[in-house]
Amino acid sequence: MRNLRVNLDENSYDIFIEKGLLNQSGEFLKKIHTGKKVFIFTDENVAPLYLERLKKSLDTAGFSVFCDILPAGEPTKAFGNMAKLYAALLAAGITRSDLIITFGGGVVGDIGGFAAATYLRGVKFVQIPTTLLAQVDSSVGGKVAADLPEGKNLAGCFWQPKMVLIDPALLETLSDSFFADGMGEVIKYGAIRDKILFSLLSALRGREEVMEKIEEIIETCCKIKAEIVARDEKDTGERMLLNFGHTIGHAIEKEYRYQTYSHGQAVAAGMFWISQIAEKKSLSPTGTAEKIRETLHRHGLSETIPFNQNALINSVTVDKKNLTGKLNVILLQEIGNAFIHPTTPEFFTPETEKTFAEKEDAGR
Ligand SMILES: NC(=O)c1ccc[n+]([C@@H]2O[C@H](COP(=O)([O-])OP(=O)(O)OC[C@H]3O[C@@H](n4cnc5c(N)ncnc54)[C@H](O)[C@@H]3O)[C@@H](O)[C@H]2O)c1
Ligand SMILES: [Zn+2]
The missing domain is CATH 3.40.50.1970 (Rossmann fold)
Known part of the structure; x- marks a missing residue:
């Protein structure tokens, strides 16, 4: 037990x-x-x-x-x-x-x-x-x-x-699609907090192999959530880390009126895309998005959802939680380690936010 x-x-x-x-x-x-x-x-x-x-x-x-x-x-x-x-x-x-x-x-x-x-x-x-x-x-x-x-x-x-x-x-x-849906969140836990879990998931081939280790996997995920919740019960700080992939994910779900893509599928694509954007801005190491993509594919999920960048920016800007024009996005310092990046909705507009490297150059 x-x-x-x-x-x-x-x-x-x-x-x-x-x-x-x-x-x-x-x-x-x-x-x-x-x-x-x-x-x-x-x-x-x-x-x-x-x-x-x-x-x-x-x-x-x-x-x-x-x-x-x-x-x-x-x-x-x-x-x-x-x-x-x-x-x-x-x-x-x-x-x-x-x-x-x-x-x-x-x-x-x-x-x-x-x-x-x-x-x-x-x-x-x-x-x-x-x-x-x-x-x-x-x-x-x-x-x-x-x-x-x-x-x-x-x-x-x-x-x-x-x-x-x-x-x-x-x-x-459970149907395969609802199982995959849950795997989106399981992969998220690995990505934000536990590189050992993430490597396990990137080695397992599909549902049957996941079920062989399911008790361990669920325990690891619940432990991560329990620790984060214990430190931030009312969701004012650290609990935000659990939203990795969710800003874009929610925008996708909304754009398709909660019909075409499930939450897990949308979050899966969201984790890949946000990491790809972060890589371009040198906020995440090169190859992060690719590791996520490979792992998603092993578990019946995919990053390919046709989605218009304007719809995304629009969704983020009109989000009720974003009346101040500020926005926190969750990014990966590396697989297994997430951080909160305070920014603005322009984060999603290509080439507007300067990369760290550029900022450092400007300061010299
Ligand atoms: N409270 C939170 O922190 C939190 C976090 C994430 C998601 N959510 C909410 O969770 C909801 C989605 O949950 P979900 O994905 O479990 O959806 P769900 O409850 O609709 O279940 C998915 C489907 O699986 C069926 N089902 C359930 N257990 C089954 C089983 N053992 N065998 C066969 N079929 C089974 C259900 O009848 C349903 O058709 C959303 O409303 C979302 O907002 C809440
Ligand atoms: Zn979720």
Whole structure:
């Protein structure tokens, strides 16, 4: 059993990782929940595959179990659905002393977690993530959210889970494209923090080989995220490093209206492009982008997305987070070591920002 602790004072919690862990969920939850009732949010794809196993384990541990099966996919995260989630909790008579479980991918984790955070001013919850993206990223760190018509994740808060139970065997039923999606984030962790992880990923050939080492890989990713989150819970500094590839990635997702390219695919291209730009400006060593490209290709991802530079600059400039005209981009000093580069949206316009070498020359 692999066990990590996310250190956040009174909000600290454990992450447990093991193939087959789902069957022991009940026993694990007893450690943090002495009450009787538990309420599961899950989705219509996960439920027929795994819900009975989870329920059985919870029954055996003596819990009385209620659940709500949501439609699969991002539209479920619409803020307009919140009333339905609260209604399901009310119908089950859930009180502040009960426990909510989010059992699914990032969609269920985010909206179910947001419901937990806000229902009766906050009920404790546990994440049991079932996609690779959720197991390495969204289930850890306490960001929960719903989507507004104007944009994704625009309503949300920080609400840390009391425990995260990760069963990598659940990934066997994930489609190749959702698996690759999660690999985009896995490669990101290697790129920003761990060159050993990155070299492992650049040596593994595809999903089967990744699954042989999946527990180790998930543990490494969660450890990186847990450390960064512990130092910057509310996302005001270091946590920005987790956005490597995301400025361009978000612009691509937006440009294609969240239809054509998934988040992981967009971030994959984003990591390559930002590194290519950084290389041209001598901010990253030559060959960085190429190493990323090769690794992406090994895991069903690609840097080739037709995308217009103006659309990118436009997206970065009108981004709501960028009212000041300033912009932080995440770059690699080398593979395994990222830094925050404060700049402006012009960073993405070719030849406007002087390279370090030029600046030094000018100073002489
Ligand atoms: N909170 C955070 O910090 C954070 C971080 C990254 C992403 N997110 C959010 O996560 C969401 C994306 O998450 P996602 O990629 O997991 O999407 P998702 O939850 O939609 O899951 C992807 C698909 O896989 C299916 N599925 C889930 N587990 C399965 C399994 N074991 N076997 C077969 N099918 C399975 C789902 O039903 C769905 O169709 C986005 O809304 C994004 O904003 C949140
Ligand atoms: Zn991401």
